[in-house]
Amino acid sequence: MASLRRWRWSRGGRAASAAARVASARPYAWLIACLLMVVCLPVAANGLQRIDRIDPEQAAQAGADATRLAALPSTAFEPAPSATQLSGADARGRGWWRLHPVPSGDDRVLLVYHPYSARLTVLAPPDYRARRASIFQPPARIAHSQRALAFDIDAPGPIWIGVEDARYPLQVALRSPREYAVEDHAHVRVLWLALGLLIGVALVVLMFWSRLRERVYLLFAASLTSQLLYVLCSYGDAYVLPGLHWLARFGVEGIWFVATSSTILTVLFLLEFAQLRPRVPWLSRALLLVGGWLPGLLLVALVWPGPSDRSWFPPLGNLLLLVANALAILSLAVAWWRGGRHAGFVLIAWVPLVTVSTARAVQLGSGVPLAPWLEYGLPVMEAFAALVLVLGLADRMLAFRRERDVAQNDAQHDALTGVLNRAGIERELRSVIVTARRQRLPLSVLFLDLDHFKRINDNFGHAVGDACLRAVVAAIRNADTDGHPLGRIGGEEFLLLLPAHHRRHARDTAEAIRLEVETSCREVDGAAVELTLSIGVVDCGAGDDAASLIRRADEAMYEAKHAGRNRVVVVDGPTG
Template sequence: MLVAAAAPAQSLQLSRLDADPLPVQVLAGDFDGRFVAVSDLSMRELSRAPRWWRLTAKRDYPAGAQPQLVLRSPHLNKVEVWLPGSPLPLRRELLDADRSNSTRALVVPLDHGLAAGESLYLRVQSLTPLPMTAAIEPLAMVHRKDMAHVAWRTAVLTTMSVLAILAFGFWAGIGERSYLMLSLTLLAQLLYLVSYGGEARSIPWLSILVSDDPRVGRMFGLIAVLASNAFLAYYLSLRQTQPALMRVLTACNVAIGLLMLVTLTTVAPLVAVAANLVLLTGFGIVLTAGAIGAWRRQREAYFLLLSWSPVFVLTALRFAAVLGWWGNPEWMDYAFPVGFALGGLVLMIGLSDKLQQLRRDRDQASRQATYDALTGAMTRPAIEARLKTAVESAHKSRRPLSVVFFDVDHFKRINDEHGHRVGDQTLRIISLRTRNRLRTYDLFGRYGGDEILVVLPDTQLREALGVAENLRSSVNCRPLSIDGKLLAASLSVGVAELLHEETAEHLLERADAALYASKSAGRDRVTGHNATRVQELVS
């Protein structure tokens, strides 16, 4: 790129006249001695007043090669070009209705070529402080670069449009506010790019964005900065994690709001310089917050640094070009918008990753609320909800349903004599033994303390009594081994089958009554409750 930039500088010389005399005086050579050569081929102006420039050929440009004067990155500049021997200028600007080239440059054909020593005179009214670069290229090269420019810009603008639409769709679908903020940020950046790049002129309802008033583009640029600052602060949770930096960023946002008010009243180029300065400050704050977040292992910070660091560097280079600290290479015309597009893409991925992490945390919290940590059984709210659903399903399908209610005999004595840790181990082992005797679709929940509720779908009372006896025998068949001690344990069990149009609450009451009957009869037994009486199965 450095070699390519140096090549045209060897064959052309650009000079500037700090005045705006009459064209006839300039063309007559009256001011030739006052033109001052510049070091490169960039026309850079901070004033809106028209200025004269002279482009002198150091070698021949024959007409057979169809040479074209190319003024790259014209933005909103208005240019008048006097060819050698022509008394009338050719006028060019980005908003020309009859343009036949892309928006990357203003193109003037040199039909008669340009001999070594001949000069082109240009009268330029700069409406933006960004430099405009001059070159002479053959027509074939102009067409080739135009096609490449259209392809790049189409890809970038399409990518940003799709990302903005997707982000808005995600917000509409799941209600996550961060997606809406990202969508608005991308939309503001998109409008900034098409207003300065000139693509908006091809869309009737957007053509109002492309005018010779630079305040339109600046306003969209400032809105884009506000939107991106708000989104990034929300994305990194700066208000909670880094309140000091959040206050500084808020001050920058206030300064941007003041600049927006100033922009409405003046088109002075210094406003653009101040806006870029505040923009870089805001970017620096956000990147600092991202670096601190990355140091704290905040996952979102890694995505922010990956997406926003290139944008920060490219913005700094663009600001340096405005101030004249370096040239305006051709690749910057593409790198700047590509940086926005890739930044939006990475942030979209990062935002999706954040939501996925929130979903995993929610699922983990849901699991903790659903399953008891000690026994692995469902918690009381969870088993009650599942029982209610199972009862409704059984009534609709007219299928049988039974429940088994049991607790550990003399569990309080185990806690009192051996301590709560042994009591917890007792519950854990009993839960493991009993749950292993159930079918995969049976429901097993800790109802409270040492009480366990088992829901048996598609099971009649007779079969449920057999399951309950199997559970009882799984516990009293052998002692529990805890801390090198053998502890005897047994269960008292109550069983009930769902009756026609019976509620889940009434079914539980009957199972509890059967459990109480087992305890009253001496414990370590199973009792069934049918529609008319309590029936003891095992003594």
């Protein structure tokens, strides 16, 4: 046994060092490394010499009675093909087996892994009294996870196991209590690492929804929660968790209900998040039918009172899941190909998840034992998908923010000249007044108006008039190299804000602008326009607000007009 453990650990060690090499080669190779570790979780010899399958009819006649089972003729037993699993159950998942343990003087634990829907009856030495268990009937004192149903074996001798409702061959093993504890801890670590991630992401997404009230967040959180619940129920851990043990009363039908609800919620989330409806209308309709409406009908049929036989459910449910998965991948691929960036995110998240969930559906449907990679494939890939989709949500928020910024920019800027529009410059003025007051700094405002602009339009046309407005803005920027806030507040009227400028300093800037326009805007677009500016300058007084500053600057500009245009007029503040 010790050499076997050494071999196992050296195998795990080689896998880990190989994984480390991969990790240095690629940035996301840690994920592959994690998967390798999971796939290479130690598998011990199972402590059994042989398993015999008992003829179903003769086992039924003997009932759950070890004495009568032991008295069956040798023709009632046939060696099972494998000494690690209870294979050969009938179509309803029923059967009886006799286990021959490897002789040992130590106490051991009989483990039946991943029982899922199976209900067990175990007759074991020394007393051979019937002990019944399933994940829906957990023992009163829980010492381990529900990964395996465990029965203490205190004495040598054959063990009898009766199974009902098994959906695939069950793996069995006899281990020492210590070995059981070690392997169970390894399992709990891996499982709860993945589930913890899922829970964390679901909570964060729920918080986002509580503030943003966008349906896509709610659907995402609901999809994650239902996936989490499915893993917890199918692994049996839900039934030992406080607040969830009541789910045990629904048995395996409860698991089917959760699985189908999870498919529906996930499909609704995909449709919304990847914007499949506008991008791939036909495919999204088909997806909604196969992944939404039909599973919904199945759910209604499942809870509908009537005949208790629900064996029709798993094949139908699994079939719908497989078709919905295929449709989802196809829809996402087409949407991505048509430029849907978020469909790309979902594809990256979904392909591994769909692969493992399809494999799980095939495993459940075909009755092959649960493989180690598949045991953790589902929770690990769900956690991976959750993380990628959070990235996708962040990307979606970024795209919305960019759109909002563009809209905000458009709303505050003049399309013709690119400077702030009236609303934009007034907002800026209110802000610089507050700052100037807080910092006890001066603030000057220039009101600039083109002289005889009507004539330019009349003589040269509006196109030249527009070009003149752009030329004036360029000239103002040339003269005011510090790029102070500039806005167009009317047809040919501009406002320039000069924070930290005293009146005299502002007058110099205004004069420089006036001169620049006069000299550089004589000709625009080949037209001899001879542009000039009349400029009013005021500084911000104690009693000023944005409106009074603009009004006083406008009055100063009018004084410049009346004084003959092409000049700068500075007026004193109301209170100095």
